[in-house]
Amino acid sequence: MRLAFVSLVLCSCLVYSTIGDQLPLCGDNCSCIFVDNKESAKVTCTKNVQILVTNPTTWINPDTNSSYQYLEITMTNQNFIELNFTFPANDLTYLNLAGNDIYRIKDSVFMNLQKMKVLILSGNDLELLSPHAFKGLYLPEGYEPLRALRELRLDHNRLHTLNQDIFEHTTDLEILDLSYNPFKVLDPHTVNAIDSLPMLKELYLSYTEITTLPDLILNAPKFLSLLDLSGNPINTVPKTLVNSHNLTTLYFNNTAFVNITVDNGFPDIPTVKVLHLCNLQNLERIEKGSLAGLTGLEELYVKDNIKLTYLDPFALPKTNEKSGGAVWPLLKKLNLANNKLAYLDSDFIARWDSLTELDILDNPWTCECENQWLVEDLTPLYLKIDNGKASHVKCGAPVEMVGFTFVELYDRQYKMRCLDLYGAQPEKDAALLVGVLAGVLIAIPVILFGIYAYQRRWFGIFNMCDNSPAAYSRRFYSTTSSDEYI
Numbered sequence: 001m002r003l004a005f006v007s008l009v010l011c012s013c014l015v016y017s018t019i020g021d022q023l024p025l026c027g028d029n030c031s032c033i034f035v036d037n038k039e040s041a042k043v044t045c046t047k048n049v050q051i052l053v054t055n056p057t058t059w060i061n062p063d064t065n066s067s068y069q070y071l072e073i074t075m076t077n078q079n080f081i082e083l084n085f086t087f088p089a090n091d092l093t094y095l096n097l098a099g100n101d102i103y104r105i106k107d108s109v110f111m112n113l114q115k116m117k118v119l120i121l122s123g124n125d126l127e128l129l130s131p132h133a134f135k136g137l138y139l140p141e142g143y144e145p146l147r148a149l150r151e152l153r154l155d156h157n158r159l160h161t162l163n164q165d166i167f168e169h170t171t172d173l174e175i176l177d178l179s180y181n182p183f184k185v186l187d188p189h190t191v192n193a194i195d196s197l198p199m200l201k202e203l204y205l206s207y208t209e210i211t212t213l214p215d216l217i218l219n220a221p222k223f224l225s226l227l228d229l230s231g232n233p234i235n236t237v238p239k240t241l242v243n244s245h246n247l248t249t250l251y252f253n254n255t256a257f258v259n260i261t262v263d264n265g266f267p268d269i270p271t272v273k274v275l276h277l278c279n280l281q282n283l284e285r286i287e288k289g290s291l292a293g294l295t296g297l298e299e300l301y302v303k304d305n306i307k308l309t310y311l312d313p314f315a316l317p318k319t320n321e322k323s324g325g326a327v328w329p330l331l332k333k334l335n336l337a338n339n340k341l342a343y344l345d346s347d348f349i350a351r352w353d354s355l356t357e358l359d360i361l362d363n364p365w366t367c368e369c370e371n372q373w374l375v376e377d378l379t380p381l382y383l384k385i386d387n388g389k390a391s392h393v394k395c396g397a398p399v400e401m402v403g404f405t406f407v408e409l410y411d412r413q414y415k416m417r418c419l420d421l422y423g424a425q426p427e428k429d430a431a432l433l434v435g436v437l438a439g440v441l442i443a444i445p446v447i448l449f450g451i452y453a454y455q456r457r458w459f460g461i462f463n464m465c466d467n468s469p470a471a472y473s474r475r476f477y478s479t480t481s482s483d484e485y486i
């Protein structure tokens with residue numbers, strides 16, 4: 001009953017139909033979700049509508065001369081090749097032309113779409129973009145702008161450079177996605193293009209084959225808060241990040257770091273709150289001070305790094321050279337899941353009790369006394385933070401502890417054993433120890449006897465082995481004056 005009621009309520013405010021209503025695009029080849037009392041629609045066309053699209057009557061009602069109210073349009077698999085028609089005036093706010101084999105965009109194609117906030121051109125064959133591809137209409141206050149455009153997605157194309165004037169008509173862009181384009185290097189034209197976007201907030205440069213960021217690229221976008229550099233062969237954090245003004249979220253997933261150190265690690269960027277270092281195939285160590293520049297860090301994701309075995313206890317804190325004191329950032333979320341970590345130092349973060357999220361699952365934790373605090377101190381906290389995750393943390397070593405959960409050990413107030421100085425396992429060495437002890441016990445009287453015998457010169461053989469000059473003279477004198485002693 002209740003389910004039927006809920007679906008009735010849902011249906012009354014969102015009418016879904018695949019059959020065309022009054023909107024020409026809502027036919028066989030597009031599905032439409034009607035909103036605002038069926039007045040406008042979100043349209044998704046996955047089958048061929050090329051003929052429809054280029055026909056003005058699809059956009060403007062010939063009876064009233066008013067535009068049809070498409071709110072959002074998604075067209076894929078259209079095989080457009082060239083965008084060489086101009087969209088008629090329309091109030092759509094979202095246009096998605098992903099996956100249409102577009103390699104060329106004629107000038108001013110979108111100029112009549114002055115309400116369009118989001119334009120998605122992902123997954124096409126774009127290699128060169130004309131600086132006027134995004135040209136809009138004449139406006140006294142701007143240079144023929146596409147004035148509503150805030151989000152432009154050009155990912156998964158073939159771009160390796162951008163014309164430096166490419167964004168002169170879209171100066172208010174806040175989100176720019178250039179991921180998965182073979183840039184290799186961000187040349188000066190591309191840098192100028194990006195620098196012409198003063199309102200930019202999110203910049204996606206993942207999988208662009210770049211090894212670093214050019215200096216000055218972050219000077220102009222004063223509001224830039226998110227930067228994605230994932231999937232690039234980067235093994236040094238670009239120093240130019242210190243020039244950013246409001247960078248809060250940084251993605252370095254799947255980059256080429258092996259050891260993150262003070263030298264190749266993060267410079268001082270106190271604005272950064274969220275850092276993702278996930279899925280780094282080669283990452284082995286996060287060393288002391290390597291993350292210390294991120295003094296405002298709140299969320300740290302170090303996840304799915306299949307070779308990561310070492311996390312320095314002092315990776316995060318900033319040490320004061322003069323006083324020697326250290327200041328940790330106040331983390332709220334920490335994710336260390338699915339690495340190869342065996343030990344975790346209790347000093348890695350300052351306040352485990354301030355965490356609201358914690359994931360340390362899927363690591364080969366060694367259940368020995370260095371990790372006793374994980375069981376004794378962290379487990380009760382962890383149970384409060386995330387009961388589900390906390391109860392699944394397990395020992396990965398030594399063999400006799402494998403599979404025990406931390407919660408079991410905590411409940412039993414289990415004291416984990418300690419390794420000796422050389423990392424040997426004492427209980428396994430017991431037999432050896434007994435042997436050694438027996439050997440020592442037997443050896444002592446033998447040695448004492450030996451020393452006594454030596455002093456008494458019972459065995460000339462002792463002297464024969466010793467060829468030092470002193471021994472020689474001793475031998476010499478012993479043969480001459482031996483009578484005196486005996």
Ligand SMILES: *[C@@H]1O[C@H](CO)[C@@H](O)[C@H](O)[C@H]1NC(C)=O
Nearest residue numbers: 028029047048049050051052
């Ligand atoms: C719908 O798609 C089919 C196959 O993709 C195509 O043959 C047909 O002409 C399309 N209809 C319209 C109205 O565009």
Ligand SMILES: *[C@@H]1O[C@H](CO)[C@@H](O)[C@H](O)[C@H]1NC(C)=O
Nearest residue numbers: 060061062063064065066067
């Ligand atoms: C629509 O516009 C055309 C050309 O501008 C004009 O000839 C026609 O009379 C208009 N029709 C209506 C219904 O306004």
Ligand SMILES: *[C@@H]1O[C@H](CO)[C@@H](O)[C@H](O)[C@H]1NC(C)=O
Nearest residue numbers: 079080081082083084085104
């Ligand atoms: C638009 O481009 C398509 C594909 O390249 C081509 O077949 C068509 O003739 C072009 N139309 C115009 C008006 O240039």
Ligand SMILES: *[C@@H]1O[C@H](CO)[C@@H](O)[C@H](O)[C@H]1NC(C)=O
Nearest residue numbers: 222223224225226246248249
């Ligand atoms: C900085 O970025 C955050 C979003 O991460 C935003 O809420 C804040 O308003 C920005 N501050 C400035 C001064 O741009």
Ligand SMILES: *[C@@H]1O[C@H](CO)[C@@H](O)[C@H](O)[C@H]1NC(C)=O
Nearest residue numbers: 257258259260284285287310
């Ligand atoms: C990473 O650190 C380890 C241990 O200090 C060292 O043996 C290794 O050579 C380092 N690798 C690189 C690429 O720096």
Ligand SMILES: *[C@@H]1O[C@H](CO)[C@@H](O)[C@H](O)[C@H]1NC(C)=O
Nearest residue numbers: 228230251253276278279303
């Ligand atoms: C980075 O990796 C994490 C974990 O796999 C994932 O949740 C996050 O979405 C990734 N972010 C990017 C931008 O790749």
